[in-house]
Amino acid sequence: MNATLSTPAAPRSEQRSRAFDDGATPGERADGGAGPIAEGDTPLLDLKGIRTGYGRIEALHGLDVAIHPGETVALVGANGAGKSTLLRVISGLQPLTAGTVTFDGEDLNRRKAADRVHRGIVQVPEGRQVFAGLSVEDNLMLGAFSRRRDKGVADDLEAMYRRFPILKEKRRLHAGNLSGGQQQMLAMGRALMAKPRLLLLDEPSMGLAPLIIEEIFAIITELKREGITIFVVEQNASEALAIADRGYVLETGDIVATGSGEALLNDESVKAAYLGG
Amino acid sequence: MFSEFFQFTFSGITLGAIYALVALGFTLIYNASHVINFAQGEFLMIGGMGTVVLMDAGVPIYFAIPLAIAMAGVAGILLHRLAIAPAKNADVVTLIIITIGASIFLRGLAQVFWGKEYHALPNFSATESISLGGATLLTQSLWILGIAAVLVTALGLFFTRTALGKALLATSMNKDAASLMGIKTSAILMMAFGISAVIGAAAGVIVAPITLTSYDIGIMLGLKGFIAAAIGGLGSSTGAILGGLLLGLAEAYTAGYISSDYKDAVPFVIILAILFFLPNGLLGSRAVERV
Numbered sequence: 394m395n396a397t398l399s400t401p402a403a404p405r406s407e408q409r410s411r412a413f414d415d416g417a418t419p420g421e422r423a424d425g426g427a428g429p430i431a432e433g434d435t436p437l438l439d440l441k442g443i444r445t446g447y448g449r450i451e452a453l454h455g456l457d458v459a460i461h462p463g464e465t466v467a468l469v470g471a472n473g474a475g476k477s478t479l480l481r482v483i484s485g486l487q488p489l490t491a492g493t494v495t496f497d498g499e500d501l502n503r504r505k506a507a508d509r510v511h512r513g514i515v516q517v518p519e520g521r522q523v524f525a526g527l528s529v530e531d532n533l534m535l536g537a538f539s540r541r542r543d544k545g546v547a548d549d550l551e552a553m554y555r556r557f558p559i560l561k562e563k564r565r566l567h568a569g570n571l572s573g574g575q576q577q578m579l580a581m582g583r584a585l586m587a588k589p590r591l592l593l594l595d596e597p598s599m600g601l602a603p604l605i606i607e608e609i610f611a612i613i614t615e616l617k618r619e620g621i622t623i624f625v626v627e628q629n630a631s632e633a634l635a636i637a638d639r640g641y642v643l644e645t646g647d648i649v650a651t652g653s654g655e656a657l658l659n660d661e662s663v664k665a666a667y668l669g670g
Numbered sequence: 671m672f673s674e675f676f677q678f679t680f681s682g683i684t685l686g687a688i689y690a691l692v693a694l695g696f697t698l699i700y701n702a703s704h705v706i707n708f709a710q711g712e713f714l715m716i717g718g719m720g721t722v723v724l725m726d727a728g729v730p731i732y733f734a735i736p737l738a739i740a741m742a743g744v745a746g747i748l749l750h751r752l753a754i755a756p757a758k759n760a761d762v763v764t765l766i767i768i769t770i771g772a773s774i775f776l777r778g779l780a781q782v783f784w785g786k787e788y789h790a791l792p793n794f795s796a797t798e799s800i801s802l803g804g805a806t807l808l809t810q811s812l813w814i815l816g817i818a819a820v821l822v823t824a825l826g827l828f829f830t831r832t833a834l835g836k837a838l839l840a841t842s843m844n845k846d847a848a849s850l851m852g853i854k855t856s857a858i859l860m861m862a863f864g865i866s867a868v869i870g871a872a873a874g875v876i877v878a879p880i881t882l883t884s885y886d887i888g889i890m891l892g893l894k895g896f897i898a899a900a901i902g903g904l905g906s907s908t909g910a911i912l913g914g915l916l917l918g919l920a921e922a923y924t925a926g927y928i929s930s931d932y933k934d935a936v937p938f939v940i941i942l943a944i945l946f947f948l949p950n951g952l953l954g955s956r957a958v959e960r961v
Contacts (some may be wrong), residue, residue, distance in 0.1 A: 503855070518846070
């Protein structure tokens with residue numbers, strides 16, 4: 394977990410972090426839902442007026458989210474708030490009824506899920522979803538499917554094994570034989586093989602033992618340090634907000650609070666609702 | 671006595687190799703989409719009849735065969751593009767009914783344009799048979815076994831050695847997760863239809879010198895191939911091959927030792943027994959593995 398990866402580390406912009414520290418004040422309730430945006434800083438991912446639903450039931454009621462290059466942003470909320478739905482929207486698995494998804498200045502609305510991966514939006518889905526009947530190594534290589542003609546893939550695989558030594562040890566085993574924590578590492582390694590410009594993590598701590606959760610969040614912190622832009626969705630709000638530059642609180646399809654991770658952690662109403670008082 | 675047994679065994683294995691190829695076609699599409707493609711038998715028909723028609727038009731057999739197989743491959747891709755893909759969110763049962771419709775349509779086209787007669791393809795080798803240990807072996811049987819072995823090996827290598835093969839496996843295991851890897855799952859499904867059409871057509875061509883070919887051979891061969899796939903446990907390639915061979919042997923022994931009148935009933939008796947006692951087939955997955 395200590396070795397660094399060959400992923401190109403974009404230097405963290407000092408200007409950016411300053412811009413977000415003076416964002417929302419503790420306890421502030423967002424009216425428009427938009428996070429604090431610095432002038433002249435274009436978001437890497439810009440979601441505007443996102444509406445979607447399942448059948449007649451609307452799951453997201455027109456929300457706005459912006460994620461800037463190099464940022465780690467957390468989206469917290471209860472089960473069923475629409476967190477995973479939002480990630481599915483970003484990845485192109487869930488069709489929109491209204492709103493726009495803009496990535497790096499390009500409108501993605503008509504882009505299919507696979508095209509979005511080629512553009513650098515890579516998701517670690519809820520519940521890991523590793524390919525259980527394929528070997529660990531096959532899983533990692535499938536992560537690099539979008540760059541299968543790239544000569545650097547073999548080196549990246551080695552780098553991934555240095556980062557996750559346990560995966561190297563088990564690389565011939567079927568992914569279904571790994572423990573939950575190992576599967577989560579595999580799912581993250583698989584996503585990193587695609588060289589994400591934006592890494593989406595859906596409930597990385599779900600169903601894992603506390604010690605393993607610590608380990609997973611340590612890995613996320615490390616990825617953050619390497620400069621990868623991360624959008625993490627969590628029910629485990631305290632862990633997620635602690636590592637995030639900024640956070641959003643989602644409640645039944647609406648964003649009800651936003652601010653710096655620290656600010657949200659200290660927010661009384663957020664504490665009461667999501668951090669166990 | 672022994673030579674008789676040897677004879678039946680050999681023709682059983684030959685027949686079984688054909689069923690195995692048909693079953694592999696079913697398995698491939700079933701894995702990629704959970705659809706049982708009842709038009710699979712028509713690919714055999716297109717392979718066999720296509721070759722006959724092209725040869726009648728003066729194309730030499732060595733070109734006619736690959737052309738007919740390619741024609742079937744295109745038919746498979748079109749089947750996906752025009753019939754399966756447009757019904758994207760339909761449930762599996764609807765898609766299966768679509769494939770039944772497509773098979774009737776293809777059979778009808780063949781009947782109208784290629785006629786209702788039975789045709790024979792010439793043997794692939796000049797010598798028709800050789801005798802071995804008191805039994806007579808058709809040289810065409812050797813061709814069938816050889817070509818089936820090559821196709822099975824090629825398919826095995828495709829799944830274990832190529833990125834596209836693994837992408838197909840990944841799509842069959844979890845379509846959404848495969849999309850998140852940047853895999854175009856719709857293109858993968860189209861490829862699965864193309865490949866299984868090619869395998870089916872190849873089976874249809876190599877069997878044609880022995881069984882004759884006509885516009886309607888797809889019905890029985892398709893059904894038997896499906897039964898072979900079900901015996902093996904739908905979704906398992908090894909199971910499909912095993913199921914095909916078992917079915918071929920059972921048919922040959924019944925025809926040889928009991929009566930050839932009952933030969934076509936054998937697969938249906940076997941499928942009833944399998945459905946009663948081993949509903950997941952011989953090698954089918956019992957349950958989803960999840961930690």
